[in-house]
Amino acid sequence: MSLLNTGLTGILSNQKALETTSNNITNANTPGYSRQRADFVSNPSQATGSGYIGQGVNVADIQRLNDEFINTQLRSDTTLHSEQTALVENLNGMDDLLGNEKTGLNQALTQFFGTLQDAAESPASSSLREQALNQADNLVARFKSVDSQLRSREQTVDDRISANLNEINSLADGIAELNLKIAESPGRASGRDANELLDKRDEKLRQLSELVQVQTNENNDGTVDVSIGKGQGIVSKGNSATLRLSGSTEQAGRREVLLEGVGRDRAITHEITGGALGGNLTFRDEILEPTLNGIGRIAIGLSERMNEQHQLGQDLNGNLGGNFFRDINSESLARGRITPSAETAESGNRQARVNITDSSKLDTRSYTLEFTGPDDQQYRIRDATSGELVKTGSISDSRPSTISMEGFEIELESGDFQQGDEFTIRPTYNGARDMATEIVAGEQIALAAPIRAEASSGNQGTGQITQGTMLNIRDPETGRRLDALDENGNLDPPMEIRFLSENRYEVVDVSDPANPKPLDPPMNNVRFEPGKTNTVFSGDPGARVVTASGPQGVGPQVGTDNGYTGQTLEIRTRDPETGVVSTQPPLDINSDESAQSIADKLSGRSGVQATAYTEARLTFSGSDAEIDINGVTLDIDGPLNSDSVEDAINNNNDFASLDLDVINDGSSIKLRSNTGADINVGFDDQGTGGGVAIEKPDPYESGTTGATVNLPADGAEATVGGYVDTTLADGVRLTADNDGVFDQAPSSEPAYKGFQFELSGNPEAGDSFRLETNEGGTSDNRNGLALGDLNAKNYLDNGNFSFTDAYGSVVEDVGSRTQTAQVDKEAAGTLMEQSQKQWEEQSGVNLDEEAGRLIQFQNAYSASSQVVSVARDLFNTLLGTFN
Numbered sequence: 001m002s003l004l005n006t007g008l009t010g011i012l013s014n015q016k017a018l019e020t021t022s023n024n025i026t027n028a029n030t031p032g033y034s035r036q037r038a039d040f041v042s043n044p045s046q047a048t049g050s051g052y053i054g055q056g057v058n059v060a061d062i063q064r065l066n067d068e069f070i071n072t073q074l075r076s077d078t079t080l081h082s083e084q085t086a087l088v089e090n091l092n093g094m095d096d097l098l099g100n101e102k103t104g105l106n107q108a109l110t111q112f113f114g115t116l117q118d119a120a121e122s123p124a125s126s127s128l129r130e131q132a133l134n135q136a137d138n139l140v141a142r143f144k145s146v147d148s149q150l151r152s153r154e155q156t157v158d159d160r161i162s163a164n165l166n167e168i169n170s171l172a173d174g175i176a177e178l179n180l181k182i183a184e185s186p187g188r189a190s191g192r193d194a195n196e197l198l199d200k201r202d203e204k205l206r207q208l209s210e211l212v213q214v215q216t217n218e219n220n221d222g223t224v225d226v227s228i229g230k231g232q233g234i235v236s237k238g239n240s241a242t243l244r245l246s247g248s249t250e251q252a253g254r255r256e257v258l259l260e261g262v263g264r265d266r267a268i269t270h271e272i273t274g275g276a277l278g279g280n281l282t283f284r285d286e287i288l289e290p291t292l293n294g295i296g297r298i299a300i301g302l303s304e305r306m307n308e309q310h311q312l313g314q315d316l317n318g319n320l321g322g323n324f325f326r327d328i329n330s331e332s333l334a335r336g337r338i339t340p341s342a343e344t345a346e347s348g349n350r351q352a353r354v355n356i357t358d359s360s361k362l363d364t365r366s367y368t369l370e371f372t373g374p375d376d377q378q379y380r381i382r383d384a385t386s387g388e389l390v391k392t393g394s395i396s397d398s399r400p401s402t403i404s405m406e407g408f409e410i411e412l413e414s415g416d417f418q419q420g421d422e423f424t425i426r427p428t429y430n431g432a433r434d435m436a437t438e439i440v441a442g443e444q445i446a447l448a449a450p451i452r453a454e455a456s457s458g459n460q461g462t463g464q465i466t467q468g469t470m471l472n473i474r475d476p477e478t479g480r481r482l483d484a485l486d487e488n489g490n491l492d493p494p495m496e497i498r499f500l501s502e503n504r505y506e507v508v509d510v511s512d513p514a515n516p517k518p519l520d521p522p523m524n525n526v527r528f529e530p531g532k533t534n535t536v537f538s539g540d541p542g543a544r545v546v547t548a549s550g551p552q553g554v555g556p557q558v559g560t561d562n563g564y565t566g567q568t569l570e571i572r573t574r575d576p577e578t579g580v581v582s583t584q585p586p587l588d589i590n591s592d593e594s595a596q597s598i599a600d601k602l603s604g605r606s607g608v609q610a611t612a613y614t615e616a617r618l619t620f621s622g623s624d625a626e627i628d629i630n631g632v633t634l635d636i637d638g639p640l641n642s643d644s645v646e647d648a649i650n651n652n653n654d655f656a657s658l659d660l661d662v663i664n665d666g667s668s669i670k671l672r673s674n675t676g677a678d679i680n681v682g683f684d685d686q687g688t689g690g691g692v693a694i695e696k697p698d699p700y701e702s703g704t705t706g707a708t709v710n711l712p713a714d715g716a717e718a719t720v721g722g723y724v725d726t727t728l729a730d731g732v733r734l735t736a737d738n739d740g741v742f743d744q745a746p747s748s749e750p751a752y753k754g755f756q757f758e759l760s761g762n763p764e765a766g767d768s769f770r771l772e773t774n775e776g777g778t779s780d781n782r783n784g785l786a787l788g789d790l791n792a793k794n795y796l797d798n799g800n801f802s803f804t805d806a807y808g809s810v811v812e813d814v815g816s817r818t819q820t821a822q823v824d825k826e827a828a829g830t831l832m833e834q835s836q837k838q839w840e841e842q843s844g845v846n847l848d849e850e851a852g853r854l855i856q857f858q859n860a861y862s863a864s865s866q867v868v869s870v871a872r873d874l875f876n877t878l879l880g881t882f883n
Contacts (some may be wrong), residue, residue: 612676622690
């Protein structure tokens with residue numbers, strides 16, 4: 001019987017081996033099928049008096065030849081290859097779109113600025129103006145065309161992402177279902193797995209790895225938990241999650257990958273990596289959206305700079321230039337830059353906008369604004385693609401509330417912003433789509449400048465002045481319209497530069513040419529350096545002017561003191577970039593200190609520039625007197641009047657050393673110290689009586705202020721203190737500890753007028769230059785040249801790129817990414833082939849090997865049959881013997 005049993009076990013075992021081999025052969029082309037092997041083990045031997053006799057063989061297990069390490073490597077390499085393949089598919093053609101002269105922006109930019117320069121060369125030509133306007137329309141159309149084609153690609157990739165998510169959901173459901181079947185399979189209790197179910201599950205995992213990066217964790221019951229990307233679980237034993245793409249094709253803002261949950265779905269876009277889905281998201285968020293942002297940044301920067309420069313000009317009709325292109329901060333455009341994210345409940349009364357504050361500081365990123373708690377004021381701003389934290393802070397309880405960023409600001413206008421709200425911020429994304437030409441006729445192109453200068457025909461010196469350069473019509477810090485030009489573009493008021501000496505001048509208001517008066521703030525004693533280029537008016541938008549002339553109402557003082565009281569000044573400086581306020585060391589002013597000395601002290605401080613001058617007006621009565629001026633005695637014989645005093649001054653050689661200007665208006669003598677030294681006047685009556693009346697002119701008015709001091713008695717004297725004009729740079733402020741020379745909180749006036757002129761040469765005292773409106777300036781091309789020159793300047797990316805350079809950078813970046821993706825795809829393909837080969841070697845069916853095993857097991861089966869046959873013959877022989 002032992003021999004028979006041994007033969008039967010061989011037959012049965014080899015039959016199973018044959019069946020296993022046959023199954024391998026028939027499944028050689030089944031995707032994901034792992035080769036199986038029948039594992040033979042000897043049956044326990046039977047002890048006899050002659051030793052142990054074997055009892056045959058048994059198939060212990062049908063083993064699935066599969067290595068999880070190789071599976072994991074294959075999935076990883078498949079993920080990488082699928083990701084790069086998706087990138088290449090999306091990038092194909094995009095490089096050609098942007099780089100082609102017929103479809104890109106370079107040619108359109110060149111032609112537009114070229115026609116502007118042509119028009120500037122002949123500003124009176126209507127045809128050249130129309131050509132420039134036509135090219136502006138063509139440029140806008142090209143921006144829109146590029147934007148439209150890129151958005152079409154965005155729609156295509158969103159469709160692909162949606163399809164990827166549907167496939168992932170289907171595979172996740174299939175894996176969860178297989179998990180249940182594997183856990184419930186009959187062989188699990190005895191430690192035997194359902195090989196075919198494992199193969200099907202592994203194949204679905206491999207297919208899943210084509211779509212997204214996959215990680216698995218096997219449980220004790222044979223099920224696997226599956227997570228994707230950066231660890232987001234989508235399968236847990238028999239349960240699977242559902243992914244979808246937020247919103248719809250009509251929705252504004254970026255569409256996010258959502259994980260459906262109870263109550264509120266959760267955005268997991270940042271957690272997705274690898275596979276076709278990861279490649280599609282990478283293309284959309286890291287390449288396509290920055291490209292759209294980059295094109296939009298150029299459109300916004302070009303519109304902003306063109307509008308700013310165009311507003312500084314004058315058109316063919318004599319009107320100030322308005323916006324050349326559409327206002328980048330119009331209400332609809334500003335509100336379109338911020339959209340609620342999928343995390344934000346649709347209900348609510350929130351109203352917000354994003355204003356561009358400086359296009360030169362804009363980058364090509366999109367952002368996410370999150371209200372994180374613990375209260376409704378706390379917020380975080382992250383890079384929408386990388387998730388990098390950019391800024392944190394809190395908003396005010398009231399509305400509007402503003403969050404300032406580099407190049408833009410987020411204005412929360414109204415409504416209840418609350419913890420959990422989330423918004424997508426895309427400052428430049430719609431820039432190209434929303435671009436439009438604002439002017440409708442060539443005559444509206446502002447090629448001229450609204451101001452001009454003219455030298456007086458009676459000038460004796462060699463002084464020259466430029467025609468003027470416009471800087472702004474609005475205060476760059478506040479956006480308020482500057483006062484220097486009225487709504488019609490007229491210089492308000494017209495001005496005149498008058499040289500008091502070869503190195504000092506004043507600028508006066510000549511609205512009434514017969515009655516000029518000081519400007520507000522005054523420019524009564526401006527220093528001029530002969531032979532050099534001197535700029536008239538400040539170029540610092542934040543500069544302020546403070547004028548001090550001693551205690552309020554103080555005029556000439558009887559005696560040798562000017563009447564100025566001592567005080568301590570505090571100068572504070574606020575850094576425009578950081579906002580940090582610092583205080584300089586105290587500045588002490590002594591009692592009766594001269595304006596000249598005070599100005600010198602102030603000019604020694606950071607951000608402060610001060611000049612000083614002193615004026616005294618003298619009127620006379622009587623005859624025969626001695627008048628002492630700063631220690632120089634003038635003898636007057638005869639009538640005492642302005643002419644006789646002027647003659648005495650001219651005849652006194654010592655008077656020139658006083659460095660005082662003398663102006664005789666026929667009824668009085670005005671003395672002026674251009675250094676700010678005190679003016680002391682003494683009177684000694686030598687004749688019929690009379691005296692000197694001393695007045696101190698108001699720097700803001702043509703009249704006088706303060707008391708008039710009369711010197712009728714012998715030996716009487718009076719002193720006039722000077723004025724200190726102090727210009728404070730942007731962020732610098734001055735306060736005092738009492739109302740002495742300066743008020744405790746002195747009022748200041750802006751020094752910035754929005755334009756500048758340049759003086760050069762060697763003017764002489766009495767020379768003048770008229771600053772006026774550029775009426776009839778049809779042949780003026782100053783603003784046209786500035787418009788045409790905009791493309792040659794680096795306005796974007798913090799001054800690193802011109803408009804053409806910025807576009808070239810976009811094209812170069814796309815080209816580089818395309819080339820890199822192609823190389824990476826080929827490398828990933830090689831790695832995947834290697835992993836696939838390893839898997840085939842381990843788990844794949846080799847038909848030649850299986851054919852050999854088929855013969856091997858067939859022969860073993862036949863041999864076992866012979867053993868059974870021999871056992872049968874022996875048994876029959878034994879029976880025959882007993883019969």
